[in-house]
Amino acid sequence: MGAQTDVLHLSRDEIEKIQLEGIKKTVVDCYENVPFYKKSFDDAGFNPYAVETLDDLKAAPFVTKQDLRDNYPYGMLARPLSEVKEIHMSSGTTGIATVGAYTEHDLQFWGDCFARGIRYAGGTADDVFHVCYGYGLFTGGLGAHYGGLSAGCTVIPMSSGSTERQLRVMRDMGSTIIACTPSYAMHLADVAIEKGMNPAQDFKLRAGILGAEPFSDNFRAELERKLGIKALDVYGLTELMGPGVAIECLEQKGLHIAEDHFYCEIIDPATGENLPDGEWGELVITTLDREASPVVRYRTRDITRILPGTCACGVTHRRIDRLHGRTDDMLVLRGVNVFPSQVEDVMETFPEVSSWYQIELTTKNSLDNVTLKVEINPDFDFDNIGAIEKLQAAIQKRLKEQLLIKINVRIVEPKSIARSEGKAKRVIDLRKGIYND
Amino acid sequence: MIKQITVFLENTEGRLAALTHTLRRANVNMHALTISETSDYGLVRIICDDPDAALAALRAEDFRATETNVSAIEVPNRPGGLADLLDTLASLNMNIEYGYCFSSKGDNAVDVFKISGHAHTAEATFKLEEAGFKALRQEDLA
Ligand SMILES: [Zn+2]
Numbered sequence: 001m002g003a004q005t006d007v008l009h010l011s012r013d014e015i016e017k018i019q020l021e022g023i024k025k026t027v028v029d030c031y032e033n034v035p036f037y038k039k040s041f042d043d044a045g046f047n048p049y050a051v052e053t054l055d056d057l058k059a060a061p062f063v064t065k066q067d068l069r070d071n072y073p074y075g076m077l078a079r080p081l082s083e084v085k086e087i088h089m090s091s092g093t094t095g096i097a098t099v100g101a102y103t104e105h106d107l108q109f110w111g112d113c114f115a116r117g118i119r120y121a122g123g124t125a126d127d128v129f130h131v132c133y134g135y136g137l138f139t140g141g142l143g144a145h146y147g148g149l150s151a152g153c154t155v156i157p158m159s160s161g162s163t164e165r166q167l168r169v170m171r172d173m174g175s176t177i178i179a180c181t182p183s184y185a186m187h188l189a190d191v192a193i194e195k196g197m198n199p200a201q202d203f204k205l206r207a208g209i210l211g212a213e214p215f216s217d218n219f220r221a222e223l224e225r226k227l228g229i230k231a232l233d234v235y236g237l238t239e240l241m242g243p244g245v246a247i248e249c250l251e252q253k254g255l256h257i258a259e260d261h262f263y264c265e266i267i268d269p270a271t272g273e274n275l276p277d278g279e280w281g282e283l284v285i286t287t288l289d290r291e292a293s294p295v296v297r298y299r300t301r302d303i304t305r306i307l308p309g310t311c312a313c314g315v316t317h318r319r320i321d322r323l324h325g326r327t328d329d330m331l332v333l334r335g336v337n338v339f340p341s342q343v344e345d346v347m348e349t350f351p352e353v354s355s356w357y358q359i360e361l362t363t364k365n366s367l368d369n370v371t372l373k374v375e376i377n378p379d380f381d382f383d384n385i386g387a388i389e390k391l392q393a394a395i396q397k398r399l400k401e402q403l404l405i406k407i408n409v410r411i412v413e414p415k416s417i418a419r420s421e422g423k424a425k426r427v428i429d430l431r432k433g434i435y436n437d
Numbered sequence: 438m439i440k441q442i443t444v445f446l447e448n449t450e451g452r453l454a455a456l457t458h459t460l461r462r463a464n465v466n467m468h469a470l471t472i473s474e475t476s477d478y479g480l481v482r483i484i485c486d487d488p489d490a491a492l493a494a495l496r497a498e499d500f501r502a503t504e505t506n507v508s509a510i511e512v513p514n515r516p517g518g519l520a521d522l523l524d525t526l527a528s529l530n531m532n533i534e535y536g537y538c539f540s541s542k543g544d545n546a547v548d549v550f551k552i553s554g555h556a557h558t559a560e561a562t563f564k565l566e567e568a569g570f571k572a573l574r575q576e577d578l579a
C-alpha cells in the first residue's frame with residue numbers, strides 16, 4: 001500500500017524517468033523478440049537502440065488492431081509460453097480475436113492498476129468488492145478480480161447474469177463497491193427498484209468502477225442517485241492489458257492514466273501527427289513494462305485528450321478525458337475533425353431537445369454544409385413566438401463555440417429521424433464526391 | 438380563457454392532412470385553425486371542443502403538440518370594436534404575443550389572444566371581463 005501510494009504521487013520528472021526507461025526497454029524487447037516489430041521498425045527506419053528522449057518515440061511506427069489480428073494467435077508474443085500464465089482475448093466481432101498474454105509480472109501490475117480505482121474510491125481491506133463483469137476470456141471479470149485482491153478487499157466473484165441473485169448477494173454480503181458495465185449497473189438498480197427495494201438505502205454500496213462501454217454524464221447522475229454510489233469510469237483494452245489503464249478518481253474530472261505502466265500520446269487520426277495537451281484526438285499507447293504482450297504506439301481508435309493541469313485529488317499521474325467515441329465515427333468537416341459525441345455533449349445541455357439527432361452533410365457552393373436535425377421534447381413550450389428560432393440559434397451558437405464550425409440546426413418532428421433497432425443513424429453523408437457525384 | 442392546441446409541423450407534404458385525420462378519428466370538432474409558418478416548419482393552432490382529447494390523440498400519434506391558455510373575447514361587430522379591446526389591453530399593460538379571429542356570427546366576432554407570459558392569460562381574461570368584455574370559457578365551446 002505504501003509503495004502504491006508513493007507511485008501515485010511521484011513528481012513529473014520521476015514519472016518521465018520511469019517512462020523513458022520503460023520505452024527504451026520495450027522497443028528493444030519488441031525488436032529483438034517479435035518479428036513483426038523487427039520488420040516494421042526496419043521498414044520505418046526506426047532505430048530502437050537510439051531512443052534518448054520521450055520525443056524519440058514519435059519516430060516509431062504505429063501498431064493497429066489489424067496488425068495484432070494478422071499475428072494471431074502467438075505472433076506478437078515477446079516471451080516463451082513457459083513464462084505466460086494467462087491468456088485473454090478480445091471479442092472479435094469481425095471473426096479473428098486479438099490475444100493478450102500475461103506473465104506473472106503482467107498479472108501483478110494489472111491487479112495493481114485496477115486496485116488504484118478501488119483506492120480512488122476510498123476502498124480498503126474492509127470493503128466487499130462485488131464483481132459482476134463476465135469472467136472468462138473477456139478482461140473485465142478477472143481484471144477487476146485481481147484489482148480487488150491487490151487492494152486487499154473481500155472479493156465476491158459473481159460474474160454476470162442472474163440479476164436477482166446478484167441483488168440478494170449484494171444485500172446479504174453487504175457489498176460496498178461494485179465493478180461492472182454501466183448499463184448492467186443501471187439494470188441492477190432498476191430491477192431492485194421494481195422489486196420494491198431502495199438500493200440507495202437498502203444496500204451498502206458506495207462506489208462503482210464501471211467500464212467497457214461509454215456512459216453520459218446524465219446517465220451517470222441517474223445511476224449515482226438510484227444506487228447511492230459514486231460511479232467511476234475505468235478505461236482499458238485487452239490489447240494493452242484490460243481495465244485499469246486509466247481510472248477516474250472521486251473528482252470525476254478525467255481518468256488518471258497508470259503512467260508508470262503506460263505512455264500515452266494523442267494524435268490527429270487523419271495525419272498521425274502528435275497533438276498538444278488539451279486537444280482531442282486518437283489515444284496512442286505504449287506499454288512500459290508489459291512482458292508477454294508489449295505494444296509500441298498502439299492506435300486505440302478511442303478519442304480523448306490529455307487534460308492539462310493537476311488534479312485536486314493529489315495524484316500526479318496525468319488524466320485523459322472521458323472517451324469521446326471512436327475514430328471510426330470521426331467526420332472531417334471543412335477541414336475540422338468533429339466527433340458525433342461532441343455534438344451529443346452540446347445537446348445534453350439543452351433540456352428542450354431529445355437525445356435523437358442526425359447530422360446531414362451536403363455540399364453547398366463546393367463547401368461542406370452541415371445540418372443537425374433535432375427533435376424537441378414534449379414538455380418544451382414552443383407556442384411562444386420565436387421560441388423555436390431562439391432555441392435553434394442558441395444550439396447553433398453553442399455548437400459553433402464547441403466545434404468551431406457552423407452547423408445549421410433544424411427542428412424536426414418526433415420520429416422523423418429514422419431509428420433502426422432503437423438506434424438512430426447519426427450521420428447521413430450526401431456530400432458530392434464522397435459517396436455520390 | 439380557453440385552451441388552444443399548438444402543433445409543430447415540418448413543412449412536408451401531407452402532415453396537415455394527417456393532423457386533421459387524427460383529430461377526426463378522435464372525434465374532435467375544430468372551431469378554428471390557423472397556421473403560422475417559416476420556410477422549415479409551421480405552427481398550427483387549433484381551438485376545438487375537446488382540447489384534452491385532441492392533445493392526447495395527437496401525442497399518441499407522435500405529433501409534437503402542446504396546450505396553451507388563451508383569451509377568447511367577444512368583440513362587438515361595429516367600427517372600432519377591436520380598437521376598444523386593444524386600448525383596454527394597452528391600458529392594462531398587457532402585451533399580445535399573437536392573435537387571430539376565431540369566428541363571427543351575428544353581432545359579435547370572437548378574437549383569440551395569447552398574452553405574453555403564462556400567468557397573464559388568466560389575469561388578462563379576468564380584467565377584460567371587468568372592463569365589460571365577454572370572455573369565452575371552455576364550456577362555451579363544448
Ligand atoms: Zn484525481
